[in-house]
Amino acid sequence: MSELQGLVLKNYNGYYYVQVGEVTYTCKVKGKMKQNRFSLATGDQVLLEPGEQKGACACAYAYEGMIKKVLPRKNFLPRPIMANLDLFVVTFACATPDFSFLLADKLLALAELARIPSILVLNKLDQAPAGLVDEVRAVYEPLGYKVFAISAQSGTGVAALREHLKGKICAFGGPSGVGKSSTINAIDSSVELRTGEVSEKIGRGKHTTRFAQLLPFDEGYIADTPGFGNLLLEGLEPEQAVAAFREFAQYEAGCRFCPCSHTHEPVCGVKEAVAAGHIAASRYESYLAMLEEIRLLKEKEGRK
Numbered sequence: 221m222s223e224l225q226g227l228v229l230k231n232y233n234g235y236y237y238v239q240v241g242e243v244t245y246t247c248k249v250k251g252k253m254k255q256n257r258f259s260l261a262t263g264d265q266v267l268l269e270p271g272e273q274k275g276a277c278a279c280a281y282a283y284e285g286m287i288k289k290v291l292p293r294k295n296f297l298p299r300p301i302m303a304n305l306d307l308f309v310v311t312f313a314c315a316t317p318d319f320s321f322l323l324a325d326k327l328l329a330l331a332e333l334a335r336i337p338s339i340l341v342l343n344k345l346d347q348a349p350a351g352l353v354d355e356v357r358a359v360y361e362p363l364g365y366k367v368f369a370i371s372a373q374s375g376t377g378v379a380a381l382r383e384h385l386k387g388k389i390c391a392f393g394g395p396s397g398v399g400k401s402s403t404i405n406a407i408d409s410s411v412e413l414r415t416g417e418v419s420e421k422i423g424r425g426k427h428t429t430r431f432a433q434l435l436p437f438d439e440g441y442i443a444d445t446p447g448f449g450n451l452l453l454e455g456l457e458p459e460q461a462v463a464a465f466r467e468f469a470q471y472e473a474g475c476r477f478c479p480c481s482h483t484h485e486p487v488c489g490v491k492e493a494v495a496a497g498h499i500a501a502s503r504y505e506s507y508l509a510m511l512e513e514i515r516l517l518k519e520k521e522g523r524k
């Protein structure tokens with residue numbers, strides 16, 4: 221039987237949902253592929269072997285198939301696990317839960333290492349503390365990260381964001397409760413993703429979205445993803461932390477040592493740039509915190 225090429229929209233309940241033209245195939249993965257420990261990601265392009273069509277019904281899920289091969293990826297984001305993205309939409313709330321420079325830097329770092337362009341979305345503008353949006357813009361816009369301040373609830377800023385996402389394969393990522401699903405609902409009135417309250421007691425979301433899924437949107441796709449846990453940096457090496465901060469490279473000529481970790485070394489161009497205010501203090505603090513976290517994670521892995 222002839223093979224078909226399709227796009228993995230989601231992985232749910234042990235099945236991969238693969239879009240081929242107008243039809244969605246419900247697929248399993250061929251045993252041989254599983255042995256190779258090859259993980260499939262939402263956004264992967266795959267070759268599948270169509271099975272028998274079940275009954276006469278031509279509804280979307282009447283088609284089954286077997287995935288035989290994953291085609292080479294343009295890029296790969298480990299958390300949230302996604303392949304072939306044109307844009308990663310790092311999403312936070314201005315409040316409930318509060319914005320975190322460190323978490324923002326971690327997510328931007330993962331996209332940077334995967335060479336995926338990213339933007340920042342600050343949702344819940346209606347609850348923003350005075351000055352927060354300007355503070356975030358001042359740190360990220362000079363680095364080339366676009367910042368969209370929006371309210372999914374009132375609709376403020378949503379049109380500009382929608383315009384920016386058109387025609388691309390985009391994934392939203394961010395902590396639970398920041399309004400990723402709410403924002404996608406506001407961008408595309410034809411989708412109705414489930415959203416959940418933020419716990420009043422702990423000020424965090426309740427992990428309402430359980431799996432990543434790509435939704436067709438204006439010649440492209442938008443992916444909703446679950447709010448992440450804490451283990452964003454697992455598997456990273458300390459040198460990768462340096463590479464994840466795009467503004468550091470231009471100051472490394474001023475470092476006496478090469479490579480320089482920009483921590484304890486005397487004469488360091490990066491530390492000088494921080495002291496002179498050319499690199500944002502919050503970014504350098506995030507870098508140090510990430511280095512420490514990577515070190516601890518490695519130590520833990522080593523003990524296993």
Ligand SMILES: Nc1nc2c(ncn2[C@@H]2O[C@H](COP(=O)(O)OP(=O)(O)OP(=O)(O)O)[C@@H](O)[C@H]2O)c(=O)[nH]1
Binds near residue numbers: 398401
């Ligand atoms: N005040 C305010 N609340 C909002 C806004 N957008 C979303 N919310 C609320 O924030 C809560 C969380 O929204 P969700 O869309 O479920 O958040 P999420 O990021 O998808 O969360 P997970 O699926 O758990 O990762 C819901 O109670 C929404 O009604 C907004 O612009 N302003």
Ligand SMILES: [Mg+2]
Binds near residue numbers: 415
């Ligand atoms: Mg959600």
Ligand SMILES: [Zn+2]
Binds near residue numbers: 472482483487488489
């Ligand atoms: Zn240095």
